[in-house]
Amino acid sequence: MVPVEEVQVLHAHWSSDSITGYINPKFYIDTFSVDRVPCQDPGLKQESKQHSCMMLSSFRFVIGRSPTNSWILGLTQGCNMSTATEMTHDVVPYKLHRLEQGPDVQVKCTRDEAIKYYKQMRTIRVMETTASNLYKSKIIRGFCHLYSGQEAVAVGMEASITPDDSVITAYRAHGWTYMRGISVKGVLAELTGRSSGCALGKGGSMHMYSKNFYGGNGIVGAQVPLGAGIAFAHRYKGEDSVCVTLYGDGAANQGQLFEAFNMAKLWDLPAIFVCENNGFGMGTSAERAAASTAYYSRGDYVPGIWVDGMDVLAVKEATRFAKDYVLKNGPILLETATYRYHGHSMSDPGTSYRSRDEIQEVRQTRDPIGKFSELATSSGLLTKEEIKKMDDEIKKEVAAAAEAAKADPELPPEELYSYIYKNPPANIRVRGCDDTIWGATK
């Protein structure tokens, strides 16, 4: 066999066992069969039976000459096997505020990462759709703010932080709750108010928590000073952790944000402030609410980055950059340009202040999951069949969680009085609705 050559595919047509086309101007391949050959290049990923690697715009594969001196492509093209182990993706360029350098525009993604990100985004999407249906059946009550369309932000950010970092967000929190370690069942059962919910049904949609995840906050903007405080605690304790503090374009005009930015900058707090700009605060568009919609620059003396929030890899890379920056330099502000398909909440159809066409257009051309799966399949990281398989598994998992969320019981009546205080003094009684009702608390 001759040594491996890296070749440029100018035009190729794949079928299951053949390739036709020019591999470089010198060689034209006219449909030949593909043989398995051992991988010569140590840079290529070795697998037991098949091996290959592929890059986005150029193909690299083993070429060898058979004993009969004809070219043999050492490449296996199969229906159920992906062909690549890594891809490189060019993101929409970032916009920088008070930063000389920003995150990389070329982002790598391995096959394992692609599987992970796809699964996570898809799970959130299906979970939120399920929540929407449960709400329409009146099994979820009150507020329900869905994250559909914004998945790439939570998934991309989580990809670049660790469980030791903290996150706090507002009320559009189900996707984040999942990313921070709560199961789909824990989320759905909390939405239906059952005791198997992650807050035993005491919190509901807007008040879900887990380790280093501080909700889930109902008052617009209040979570931002809280997040600065969590970052303060990380620094006070000498930890190498950051606090990711999210808010929407609607909250971006709140005064307490600027108070938080001021103290974060003064005290060098390891805070990544993130504006999830989905274009609307309830029904008021960003342009109608903000004198400046360049949210990434609204931190003024806090450096900022605008990121394409529909691109999970862009968000991932921006977060990686931000965490690294913040641990050395104090706070930073990310603006993730994203979109929500549903209305502000389940009581908002979402079409009185924007057109159905607009929503459709985003779904078709900018959907974060659709775009990522296209990227993953066209670069060979994943196959369509694998994706379908993942979709089916996720559908099953979420459906099972939904069944539990419908069937599980609520807390018993005496739990009304629990968790008002931590370590309450013994014998304290809590008053019920008339003076004959007194509950013991714990």
Place this chain on the structure above:
Amino acid sequence: MATLCKTISSATRQASKLNQFSRLLSTTQRCNVQMAVRDALNSAIDEEIERDEKVFLLGEEVAQYDGAYKVTKGLWKKWGDKRVLDTPITEMGFAGIAVGAAMAGLRPICEFMTFNFSMQAIDQVINSAAKTYYMSAGQVPVPIVFRGPNGAAAGVAAQHSQCFASWYSQCPGLIVASPFSSEDCRGLLKSAVRNENPVVLLENELMYGTAFDVSEEALSKDFLIPFGKAKIERTGSHITLVAHSKAVGLCLEAANELIGQGVECEVINLRSLRPLDDQTIIESVMKTNHLVAVEGGWHHCGIGAEVVALIMESQAFNYLDAPVLRVTGADVPMPYAKTLEDLALPQVKNVLTAVKKSLNIS
């Protein structure tokens, strides 16, 4: 100990105009040590910062200015920037930061220069601090102390004179305390810092300079006063007077005057507003059959209103020989002019009027 002696001797210098209080405190253990309220608070904060590295203090002017009312004098010099922080004048922001820090495991003491300014931050106190333990079903405790002067000062007019006792004590999830004496301040502030829940400590600016006898016990570093337990400052059998904060002093003054008329008042210092020690009030009323509730805040939905309601609903109702009466601040925004201000705040004569009406004497 050296700090304590310095503190005590400075307090003793102010003691002359304030010795009346030590004579009135008939149930306080006799000792020779006098301590001003501000020094009681100062020493308590100092000792708690020393005891637990997670405790820190933040607020406007608490550090380099030594505190707007000098309550935190010397603490920044001793402990430095990490433990004693000056904040910008942004209550909502720094209260939120303090609450977030508490959620993440620290134990902040957040000072409001006065509780009037806490209104800027009240969402963080109520919605972030008080309710989060419940909403999270016990996963996120908020061990924070909000402290500062509450109620009327002298000549500071309407925006700087409001009493927030009612507002905060209404909310489940908060612990609310209102100290009167130096001992109260030490014990309640220490308990507040060590408590796992958000505590609102309503101090009183006019009391900061007042010196009280403090017992040996109260000077110990682990002196704690439990929440939900009132203190009977003075026993009596004819009528019960219940109050919190500065109004306790008013009741003691009134009680002193009434001795001459042969009336012995029982004076209860609530110490805690939430939880409220209803048992002590009920038992006292069952003994004296008469009750007057005294406070500096407005009558409408005030602490006195709560006391009246709880007596109505309790077995003490059957022991009343007269309706429960209230003495409160006048139902007006605080005026500036001295004569008007004196008319807006309860005086000894208002307490005497109520007592005499209750006992049907002249």
